[in-house]
Amino acid sequence: MERGNQTDTLEFLLLGLSSHPKGQVVLFVVFLAMYLTTISGNVIIIAAIAYDSKLHNPMYACLGCFSSADISLASTVIPKLLNNLLADKKTISFIGCFTQMFFFLFAVTMENLLLGVMAFDRYAAICRPLHYSRIMTKKACSLMLAMSGFLAAMHALLHTAMASDLYYCTSNQVHHFFCDLAPLLKLSCSDTFANELVIFTEGPAMSLPFLLTVISYIQIVWSILKMRSVEGRHKAFSTCSSHFTMVTLFYGTLFFMYFRPSSSYFLDFDKVVSVVYTVLIPMLNPFIYSLRNKDVIKAMKKVLMRCPCAHKLHLKMQAT
Template structure:
């Protein structure tokens, strides 16, 4: 089967993380456990925020959206990985591959934009507390969320269309466990300079949320250091410590994977890094927020309390 003059590949072979059957069974158990934990943890965050009126504010609205995107991000790559770990035929169709790529890139981009929005929210709350209600209105939050979704979709669509138009005529073996952009560019027998240029140009534009985050935290730290009370400083730090942890994990892995030429793609090592942001980070985020946030913990307890009492109602 051919797609016009663009490609002679009808499907891709995902080589995955290991070819050893015993290791594959162990990996299946591990990743299934992690995936279920990711889904359960993020669903609990969403349920807690949705059911507790005290958490109906911009900070938790962004967190609820972030948890939704975490579920989407993990669900883009992990189910196919689990299926391939138990299957002898580890293939994915041409259309399925680039559909997976689209949702993966859009999810990662959406998280990037949400982290910037959350940083700005924390900046206004700590550095401009008297103006918080006027600046972070419901309409502004809706605009930021919808704008982020639109930008993420367009960014992902650009790279997916460009990558799907390349020639894949020499091999269909993807040295990865899902269809990501760097390994597919390395696999292509076309000139990928335009794709790499788009990655760096688009990457520079999408550095804006990171710069917004960095600038916000410079002002936040400066404002916190001005607080004379130790208890006051601790309270201020606690309101943004969870977000700062998420930012460190997310951007550390993202910069390593994408802000470099595809020629430097290191097969096995980069697969491990990919596991970090497709599986580990979505799983850790609910724990990072719930363990450090008493309001979220209390809201989760209320949700669990309601469910445990419902059969007796």
Template sequence: MPPSSYESPLHTDMGGFNDTTVTEFLLLGLSAHAEQEVVLCGLFLGLYLVTLSGNLLIILAISCDPRLHTPMYFFLANLSSVDICFSSVTVPKMLVSHVVGSKSISYVQCMTQTYFFLTFANMDGFLLSVMAYDRYVAICQPLHYTMIMRPKLCVLLVAISWVTVNLHALLHTLLMVRLNFCSSNTVYHFFCDLYAVLKLSCSDTFINNLMAFTEGGLIFLTPFTCIVVSYVCTFSKVLKFSSAQGIRKALSTCGSHLTVVSLFYEAILGVYMHPSSSYSVHDRVASVIFTVATPLVNPFIYSLRNSDMRAALRKLLFRSQD
């Protein structure tokens, strides 16, 4: 099937009107110019390979080094796993579409991509909040750290996060499935983003937008609030330290995490804190930041600023060369 066409085979006569149902969408990508599309796909391929290799190295280093079998690195390994999945939801499909020469994606594939995108995007936020709590306990209650951050609690926090984000993604995917898409099927994005697809619906999307602002806002604000509260408590404790060295050490411990949090939440605020009807090309640029850039920079931020991680990576790399 040519890339510019779409199927609309379902016709039902009800009261003399024809209802045309879209069975596939067209993902236009990031650029309408073929030359720019080639460059962007090459860039995305390079970034994706670096993201995969960087996060896989972190997971392997943590798994192979017993010194890193601590709550902080357990959460970091989970974050790297989620970042790999997060990038894999969107980038491979875009690259395959470019190589094959077809920008089409079936309706079922589009809904599936939306579901997993929502799942992994929100899981990133929940893991960042759990990591903020871990840093709070490590700095403010160091003597009770091992007793509070028990393995069972760490697993429970991650499990609750997974259940929450999957229910959230299922809710919004089911709300979108009930809609009719009977006119345009052109998605002005490189993946089936929730807002970009909602904009194409010929149904009333009031409920979808309402749930995005209420339930979706709650899912966004819960981990964000936990992060803010954790760092307010952490910094209030740090400022009471008598030695400048203790303050620098505490701030260094939180610096990597704060950098990732800032990049992640600034992009989300720019894209999703407005109605779907106002979705524009600027939102596509912001989407690239947290779908491609954030998973890419996470391994570098956490490894380059962490001496234990650098040592584990060197040990892993030298072992592989033997």
């Protein structure tokens, strides 16, 4: 199909992280190990929450959904990255590229919304403890999680549909290791004003979870400081520390990547930052949330002990 001197782009070339063969092998091994750690860690978190009835509450329901989003995010980006690190032809089809974009945007937006819901849950638990059971009911929690999924899907569908409707004619080389929105808009020879307008008008709406998180933590810190009991303060800070760490890592990298002029994108450093929130953070989240949470650690141990290999190893250790 032709449109004047333009031709359709049937596939894109992902330039990736490195062009050195030895470096690509090393990166393959590192990213494969990180991917397997991400999947296993988040699956154990989900299994622990499902297995232990003590964790059947809004806080851990949100954490289970967050772990699912981490798995989705990592599985959307890393397998194609691993394939391209060893492949001679580092291409992705037109449909495959925008499918990857949709699931990437969905997972990132879902995590954004879930962090806001989790912040509100911590606010209700610490600042309104007597009314917590009435505020965070199972029905209210289910509704918030369902709305998060719906809004994330609509956000991803909107940007993916608009980007896929553009015309790509100048080059098919994507200066990234996955199909992100910003680098693809750079390649289009169509007018991207409508796309950029939607990004900047919808952006404030997508930042509402961050504002909710900030407001919640201001209230949480104020309530904790008013506590007379040192033990109560420590317990309250402990329940928020994991979530606050996740918030700092997630929004820190996301704001650096997307809340700046488009002219400053696509530097090598941007790719490193992208690795942080697509590969590193999904791997770290299970550790962040389990290391400071005794209930999660106990539930994880129960799940691991149900595995045949772990049970046999435990019996051998007892025998010796």
